[in-house]
Amino acid sequence: MFAERPSPLARRLARGLSIVELMVGIVIALLVGLAAASSAVMFGAIQRQGIGTGGALVNANSALAALKDDVAAAGLGFFGDSRYLCTRLNLSLANTVHVDGANFVPVRITRTDNRDRIDVVYADQIAAGTNVLTDGTSTGVSAAVRSLMPANVGQAVLVAPATPGDPCVVRTVTETVAATDDTPQTLSFGDTGAHNKAAFTTNPNYADQSRITLLGTLRWANWQLEGTDLILTRPLEGGASAVLARNVVAFRVQYGVAAVGSTALSEWVDATGDFASLDANTLPRVRALRIGVVTRSPQPEKRNAAGDCEATAALPELMGSAVTADVTDWQCYRFRTALTVVPLQNFVMGVAP
Numbered sequence: 001m002f003a004e005r006p007s008p009l010a011r012r013l014a015r016g017l018s019i020v021e022l023m024v025g026i027v028i029a030l031l032v033g034l035a036a037a038s039s040a041v042m043f044g045a046i047q048r049q050g051i052g053t054g055g056a057l058v059n060a061n062s063a064l065a066a067l068k069d070d071v072a073a074a075g076l077g078f079f080g081d082s083r084y085l086c087t088r089l090n091l092s093l094a095n096t097v098h099v100d101g102a103n104f105v106p107v108r109i110t111r112t113d114n115r116d117r118i119d120v121v122y123a124d125q126i127a128a129g130t131n132v133l134t135d136g137t138s139t140g141v142s143a144a145v146r147s148l149m150p151a152n153v154g155q156a157v158l159v160a161p162a163t164p165g166d167p168c169v170v171r172t173v174t175e176t177v178a179a180t181d182d183t184p185q186t187l188s189f190g191d192t193g194a195h196n197k198a199a200f201t202t203n204p205n206y207a208d209q210s211r212i213t214l215l216g217t218l219r220w221a222n223w224q225l226e227g228t229d230l231i232l233t234r235p236l237e238g239g240a241s242a243v244l245a246r247n248v249v250a251f252r253v254q255y256g257v258a259a260v261g262s263t264a265l266s267e268w269v270d271a272t273g274d275f276a277s278l279d280a281n282t283l284p285r286v287r288a289l290r291i292g293v294v295t296r297s298p299q300p301e302k303r304n305a306a307g308d309c310e311a312t313a314a315l316p317e318l319m320g321s322a323v324t325a326d327v328t329d330w331q332c333y334r335f336r337t338a339l340t341v342v343p344l345q346n347f348v349m350g351v352a353p
Contacts, residue, residue: 066232070122072342072344073120084350085211086167087104089168091170095197107119108120108278109253117224120221121219122218124218125216131211137208140204144184144185156216159211161207162208171196172195173193187212229248231243249294249296250292252318254290257282297311311332
C-alpha cells in the first residue's frame, strides 16, 4: 500500500515563507503603519483645530445668548405715562441698602480701564408695564390705590412720586385689603417684607396721585470681566454669581441713541462724555445696546515646521478698538468675535409720545 504524495501547494506550505516573501510582508506592514500614523497625526491636528475654533465660537455665542434675555427686559416697571418715573431710588433687601436716594437708571454701562460693565434692573411681571394712581398720600408704609392692583403678599411694588424728583421706593406687600363701595384697595408694607426692613436717608411723603407699579420680583443683573472670565452677578439674589464664558479677552458695550428730538436710532456711543452717566436728558434717547465679545481658543495650535505659529496673523478689533491679548504667543491661538444688538423695548415704549 502506497502513501499519497503531498501536492505541491501542501509541500510549499509545509516549507514556510521564503526570505523574499517575508521581506515583502514586512515592507507592506511598514507602509500600512506609516499611513496609519500619518492619518492619526492629521486627524489629531484637525481635531485640535476644530476644538480651538469651535470652543472660541461656542464661548462667544453662549455668553451673548445669556445676556440677551436680561438686557431686553431692562427698565420694565420704571416707565409710565410716556416718561421715566424714577430719577432717584431707594432700594433695600433685608437689612442691606443697595441704593440710598442716589441717581438711578435701569440700564447702565460703566467703563473702567477700557473694560465695560453692564447693570440692568427690571421687574418680572408683564403687568409692570402699567401703573395705578394712589388715593391720598403715602409715607411708604402703606398705600391706597384708585384702581385694582392685582398684588399678592410677598410681591414687590414701586412707589413713584407724582412728579420726578423725590426718590422712588421699592416695597414688599405684606397685606392687601380689598376695596369696598366706600373705600379704596389698600396695600400694606410691614417691616417683615423683604424690601421694607432697612432705613434710608431720604424718606419722602408721596402726594395724592403718585404712582404704584406691580414689580412682582425685582431683578438686577450685572456682567463684567474678571481676568478672562465673563461673570454674571445678581446682587438681589444673595450676590450669586456664575461664569458665563471663559477665555474672554474683550467685552465691550455701546448705547444705541437717537438724536435730540428724534425717536430713531442714529448712532452708537461709548459710555463716555455725555453718556458716561445717564440722566433724565440722555436716558430717553437710549434705544438699544450693542454688545460684543472676543474669545480666544482654549488651547494653542501646533507650530509649523519652522517653529512659528500661524493660527492668527493679526489681533481682531472690537467696535473699532484694538484687542489686547492675554497671552504672549497669541499667534498660536484662534480668536472669535461675536456681536449682538438688543433693542430696549421698555425704553422705546416707555417714553413714546
